[in-house]
Amino acid sequence: MSLHKASFTDAGSRILEAAGEIFAEEGFRRATVRKICARAGVNVSLVNYHFGDKEGLYLAVLTHFRQRSLEKHPPNLGVDESSPPEEKLRAFVRSFLFRILGQGEFSWFGKLFVREIMEPTKAFDVMVDEAIRPSYSLLMSIVAGVVGHDTDEFTMRLCTASIVAQCLYYRSSRSVITRIIGRDHFTIEEIEQIASHITRFSLEAMRVCYDAEKTTGSRNREG
Amino acid sequence: MSLHKASFTDAGSRILEAAGEIFAEEGFRRATVRKICARAGVNVSLVNYHFGDKEGLYLAVLTHFRQRSLEKHPPNLGVDESSPPEEKLRAFVRSFLFRILGQGEFSWFGKLFVREIMEPTKAFDVMVDEAIRPSYSLLMSIVAGVVGHDTDEFTMRLCTASIVAQCLYYRSSRSVITRIIGRDHFTIEEIEQIASHITRFSLEAMRVCYDAEKTTGSRNREG
Amino acid sequence: MSLHKASFTDAGSRILEAAGEIFAEEGFRRATVRKICARAGVNVSLVNYHFGDKEGLYLAVLTHFRQRSLEKHPPNLGVDESSPPEEKLRAFVRSFLFRILGQGEFSWFGKLFVREIMEPTKAFDVMVDEAIRPSYSLLMSIVAGVVGHDTDEFTMRLCTASIVAQCLYYRSSRSVITRIIGRDHFTIEEIEQIASHITRFSLEAMRVCYDAEKTTGSRNREG
Amino acid sequence: MSLHKASFTDAGSRILEAAGEIFAEEGFRRATVRKICARAGVNVSLVNYHFGDKEGLYLAVLTHFRQRSLEKHPPNLGVDESSPPEEKLRAFVRSFLFRILGQGEFSWFGKLFVREIMEPTKAFDVMVDEAIRPSYSLLMSIVAGVVGHDTDEFTMRLCTASIVAQCLYYRSSRSVITRIIGRDHFTIEEIEQIASHITRFSLEAMRVCYDAEKTTGSRNREG
DNA sequence: CATGAATGAGCCTTCATTCAT
DNA sequence: CATGAATGAAGGCTCATTCAT
Numbered sequence: 015m016s017l018h019k020a021s022f023t024d025a026g027s028r029i030l031e032a033a034g035e036i037f038a039e040e041g042f043r044r045a046t047v048r049k050i051c052a053r054a055g056v057n058v059s060l061v062n063y064h065f066g067d068k069e070g071l072y073l074a075v076l077t078h079f080r081q082r083s084l085e086k087h088p089p090n091l092g093v094d095e096s097s098p099p100e101e102k103l104r105a106f107v108r109s110f111l112f113r114i115l116g117q118g119e120f121s122w123f124g125k126l127f128v129r130e131i132m133e134p135t136k137a138f139d140v141m142v143d144e145a146i147r148p149s150y151s152l153l154m155s156i157v158a159g160v161v162g163h164d165t166d167e168f169t170m171r172l173c174t175a176s177i178v179a180q181c182l183y184y185r186s187s188r189s190v191i192t193r194i195i196g197r198d199h200f201t202i203e204e205i206e207q208i209a210s211h212i213t214r215f216s217l218e219a220m221r222v223c224y225d226a227e228k229t230t231g232s233r234n235r236e237g
Numbered sequence: 238m239s240l241h242k243a244s245f246t247d248a249g250s251r252i253l254e255a256a257g258e259i260f261a262e263e264g265f266r267r268a269t270v271r272k273i274c275a276r277a278g279v280n281v282s283l284v285n286y287h288f289g290d291k292e293g294l295y296l297a298v299l300t301h302f303r304q305r306s307l308e309k310h311p312p313n314l315g316v317d318e319s320s321p322p323e324e325k326l327r328a329f330v331r332s333f334l335f336r337i338l339g340q341g342e343f344s345w346f347g348k349l350f351v352r353e354i355m356e357p358t359k360a361f362d363v364m365v366d367e368a369i370r371p372s373y374s375l376l377m378s379i380v381a382g383v384v385g386h387d388t389d390e391f392t393m394r395l396c397t398a399s400i401v402a403q404c405l406y407y408r409s410s411r412s413v414i415t416r417i418i419g420r421d422h423f424t425i426e427e428i429e430q431i432a433s434h435i436t437r438f439s440l441e442a443m444r445v446c447y448d449a450e451k452t453t454g455s456r457n458r459e460g
Numbered sequence: 461m462s463l464h465k466a467s468f469t470d471a472g473s474r475i476l477e478a479a480g481e482i483f484a485e486e487g488f489r490r491a492t493v494r495k496i497c498a499r500a501g502v503n504v505s506l507v508n509y510h511f512g513d514k515e516g517l518y519l520a521v522l523t524h525f526r527q528r529s530l531e532k533h534p535p536n537l538g539v540d541e542s543s544p545p546e547e548k549l550r551a552f553v554r555s556f557l558f559r560i561l562g563q564g565e566f567s568w569f570g571k572l573f574v575r576e577i578m579e580p581t582k583a584f585d586v587m588v589d590e591a592i593r594p595s596y597s598l599l600m601s602i603v604a605g606v607v608g609h610d611t612d613e614f615t616m617r618l619c620t621a622s623i624v625a626q627c628l629y630y631r632s633s634r635s636v637i638t639r640i641i642g643r644d645h646f647t648i649e650e651i652e653q654i655a656s657h658i659t660r661f662s663l664e665a666m667r668v669c670y671d672a673e674k675t676t677g678s679r680n681r682e683g
Numbered sequence: 684m685s686l687h688k689a690s691f692t693d694a695g696s697r698i699l700e701a702a703g704e705i706f707a708e709e710g711f712r713r714a715t716v717r718k719i720c721a722r723a724g725v726n727v728s729l730v731n732y733h734f735g736d737k738e739g740l741y742l743a744v745l746t747h748f749r750q751r752s753l754e755k756h757p758p759n760l761g762v763d764e765s766s767p768p769e770e771k772l773r774a775f776v777r778s779f780l781f782r783i784l785g786q787g788e789f790s791w792f793g794k795l796f797v798r799e800i801m802e803p804t805k806a807f808d809v810m811v812d813e814a815i816r817p818s819y820s821l822l823m824s825i826v827a828g829v830v831g832h833d834t835d836e837f838t839m840r841l842c843t844a845s846i847v848a849q850c851l852y853y854r855s856s857r858s859v860i861t862r863i864i865g866r867d868h869f870t871i872e873e874i875e876q877i878a879s880h881i882t883r884f885s886l887e888a889m890r891v892c893y894d895a896e897k898t899t900g901s902r903n904r905e906g
Numbered sequence: 907c908a909t910g911a912a913t914g915a916g917c918c919t920t921c922a923t924t925c926a927t
Numbered sequence: 928c929a930t931g932a933a934t935g936a937a938g939g940c941t942c943a944t945t946c947a948t
Contacts, residue, residue: 183402625852
C-alpha cells in the first residue's frame with residue numbers, strides 16, 4: 015500500500031538488495047518475485063506489501079541505488095568548474111566506468127543500468143529523466159569545452175556518443191570480451207587503463223577532427 | 238528431435254522468418270512460440286517438430302540469417318588487400334553499421350545479433366566462433382595497419398574495442414538516442430554520416446595516440 | 461476473540477459504519493477488510509481484534525443496524541389495530557419500500573438486507589428469525605384481513621409473496637430498471653407512487669381474485 | 684485463442700456445463716476456475732485455451748444456455764398473435780417461471796440468470812440487450828393489450844414490473860421461502876399453481892385498477 | 907507431415923489473518 | 928488497546944510442450 019522511498023524495514027532492504035542482484039542477473043522479465051524473496055529470506059507477499067508490485071520494486075531498486083552509486087563514484091571527482099576539459103573528461107570517464115564495471119558493494123547496479131538501456135522497461139523514462147539526461151548534459155558541456163562551444167550540435171552529439179559508447183561497451187559486450195580475452199571481470203588497474211585509453215583516444219580524436227582552434231598552434235595542451 | 242539446418246519445408250521457412258522478426262522485436266524470452274506461429278500462419282506444434290524446441294528455433298534463426306546479412310553488406314566492400322588501412326576501416330565500419338542499423342530485408346537481424354551480445358543465450362558460443370571472432374580478427378588487422386604491427390596487443394585490443402563500441406552503441410543504446418534526439422531510426426544518409434564520423438574519429442585517435450612516434454616523434458603524450 | 465455487540469470504542473463504531481457501506485456496495489465477498497479499515501481510518505488488525513473475523517464484523521453490522529432502520533420507518537406508521545386492512549397494507553408497503561429504497565442515513569442497510577436475502581451467508585438465519593419472520597407474520601395478518609381469515613393458508617401465502625415480491629423487485633432488480641428507465645435511484649415522490657401502485661394493485665387483485673364471493677359473487681373468474 | 688460459440692469439443696462442453704453449475708451456485712467471484720475444471724475433469728489451462736479467460740467463460744455460459752432455456756420453455760407456447768391477452772400473459776408467466784424454477788436439464792440457469800440481475804457483472808449489458816429487453820418488450824405489449832394501448836407508459840411500466848417481480852421473487856428469495864415453507868424446490872404442480880396465481884392476480888389487478896374500458900361493460904372478456 | 911486440443915509447471919497478485927512491539 | 932509488518936493459502940493466467948488423430 016504505502017510505497018516508501020527510503021528507510022526500509024529490514025525485510026524491505028533485504029528485498030531491495032536481493033532484487034537488485036537478481037534483476038541485474040536475469041533481467042526484469044526472467045527475474046521472479048519468488049526467487050527474489052527466497053534470496054532475501056522473506057515471504058513472497060512482502061514485495062507487494064512494500065512495493066505494490068514487481069514493477070514498483072524494480073523502480074524502487076533503480077531509484078534507490080542510482081544515488082548510492084553516484085555518491086560512490088562522483089563524475090566530478092577531483093575537478094571543479096575551473097579545471098581544464100581534459101581533466102573533467104577523465105573524471106567523467108573514470109566515474110562512469112567504475113560505476114558500471116566496479117566490483118564493489120553495488121557492482122550489480124552497472125549491469126542493471128546497462129540492461130535497462132538495452133531493453134527498456136516502463137521504468138526507463140524515469141531513469142532517462144533522473145539519471146541519463148543530466149549525465150548526458152554534463153558530458154556535452156565537457157565536449158563543448160574541448161571542441162569549442164561554437165561547434166555545431168550534431169558534431170558534438172557524435173563526439174558525446176563516441177565517448178559514452180566506448181564506456182558502455184565494456185559492460186554491454188561483456189559476453190564478447192569474456193570469450194575473447196578469457197576473463198569475466200576487470201581489475202581496478204584494468205579499469206584505470208581503460209579509462210586512460212578512452213580519455214586519450216577521445217580527446218585526441220576530438221582535437222584533431224573537430225577542434226576549431228587546432229590550426230592556430232597556440233592551444234593550451236594538458237597543463 | 239532432428240534439427241534440420243537447411244532445406245526447410247514451406248512451413249519451416251515461414252516460421253524461421255517470423256521467428257527472426259519476433260525474436261528481434263521482443264527478445265528470446267518475451268517472444269512466444271504462439272506469436273511466432275501466428276505470424277507464420279502455421280500450427281504451434283510445428284516449431285517443436287521442425288526445430289526441437291524454442292531454443293533450437295532460435296539457434297536456427299541465428300545461423301541461417303547470419304550469412305545472408307554478411308552477403309548483403311560485406312565488410313570489405315570496394316577494398317582489397319592492398320587498399321590503405323583507412324579505406325579498409327571505412328569499409329568495415331560502414332558494413333557493420335548497415336548490418337545493425339539498416340532498414341532493409343534482414344534489418345531485424347542486426348537487432349537480434351546485438352541483442353545476443355547483450356544477453357547471450359546458449360546459441361552465443363556458436364555465434365562467437367562463426368561470426369564474431371572472424372570479424373574481430375579482421376578489425377584487429379586493420380587496426381594493426383594503422384597503429385603499426387609492432388604495437389602491443391593490449392593497445393590494439395583497446396583500439397579495436399573503441400571502434401566496435403562506437404558502432405554497437407547506435408543499436409544497443411537506441412532507447413537512449415530515441416529519447417534524446419526524438420527519432421527512432423536512422424536514414425541512409427545519417428548512417429553514412431555516422432560511419433564517416435566513427436572512421437575519422439577512430440583513425441585520428443589511433444594515429445595521434447599510438448602511432449605518434451612514427452610521424453612526429455615530438456608529440457606531447459599524456460601521463 | 462471476544463465479540464462485543466454494543467458499546468464500541470470509537471474505532472469499533474467507525475469500522476461498523478464503514479463496513480456497512482462497503483458490504484452494501486460490494487457484497488460480503490468482494491468487500492475487503494483493508495478497504496473497510498481504510499474508509500474507517502483505522503488499522504487493519506482492528507477488525508479481527510474487535511469482531512473476531514470478517515464474518516463476525518458482517519454479523520455485527522447486520523444486527524446492529526436492523527433496529528435502527530426499523531425505528532426510522534416503522535411498518536405500522538399512522539395505523540393501529542383497528543385501522544382497515546387497506547390502511548395497514550399501505551403503511552406496510554411504504555415502510556418496506558422506504559427502508560430498502562430510501563436515500564437517507566442508513567440507506568445502505570436496505571441494499572445489505574436485500575443482498576442477504578439474495579445470497580444468504582451464515583448471518584442469514586439470525587436475520588430470518590429476528591427480522592423477516594415477524595415482518596412476514598405481520599403481512600400475513602394484513603392479507604388475512606383483506607381476503608378473509610378463513611381463506612386457506614396456501615392462498616394467503618401466495619398473496620403475501622406477491623406483495624413482498626413487488627417491493628423487493630425495485631431493489632433487487634435495480635440493475636435492470638436502471639438500464640431500462642435510465643436512472644439509478646428513486647425520488648421520494650417516486651417511492652410514494654410505487655407504494656401507491658403496489659398497494660392498490662395488490663389490494664384489488666386480492667379482493668377480486670380471492671374475496672370475490674364476499675362482495676359480488678357474480679364476478680367472472682378465469683379458468 | 685479461438686472463442687467458439689457452439690459445437691465445443693468434449694472438454695469445452697464439460698467445462699461449459701460445470702461452469703454453469705458452479706457459477707450458479709457460487710456466483711462469478713466466488714467460483715474458481717480450478718473448481719470448475721476439477722468438476723469438468725479437465726486441466727485448468729483449458730478454460731483459457733477455449734474461452735480466453737474466466738470472464739469469457741462466464742459470457743459463453745450465459746449466451747450458450749440462454750437459447751437452450753428459451754427453446755425448452757418458449758414464452759409464447761400455445762398462443763399466437765391473435766390470442767387474447769390473458770392467454771399470452773399466462774404463457775409468458777409459465778415460461779418465465781419454468782425457466783427460472785424448473786428442475787430439469789439446465790435448472791441451474793435460472794439461478795445464474797437471476798444472480799446476474801442481482802449482482803451484475805460485465806456480462807450484464809450483453810444479457811440485457813439479448814435477453815431482458817426483448818422479453819420486457821413482449822411483456823409490455825401483453826400488458827398494453829390488457830390495460831389498453833392508450834394507457835400512459837408509466838402505468839404500464841408499473842404493471843410490467845409487478846408481474847416480473849412476482850415471478851422473480853420465487854427464485855431470488857428462495858432462501859426466505861425455504862426457511863418459511865421448509866422446502867427448497869418446487870414441484871411442477873406447484874409451479875403451475877404459482878403461475879396461475881400470478882396470472883390471475885395480475886390480470887384482475889390490471890383490469891380493476893387501470894383498464895380504461897373497464898367501466899364500459901362492453902369489453903370482451905376471456906373468449 | 908500437420909493439426910488442434912490438452913497438459914503441467916510456474917508466475918504475479920490478492921487477501922484474511924497473525925504477531926511482535 | 929493499537930500499529931505496521933509479516934504470513935500463507937489461493938486464485939487467475941501464461942506458455943512451452945506433448946499427444947491423439
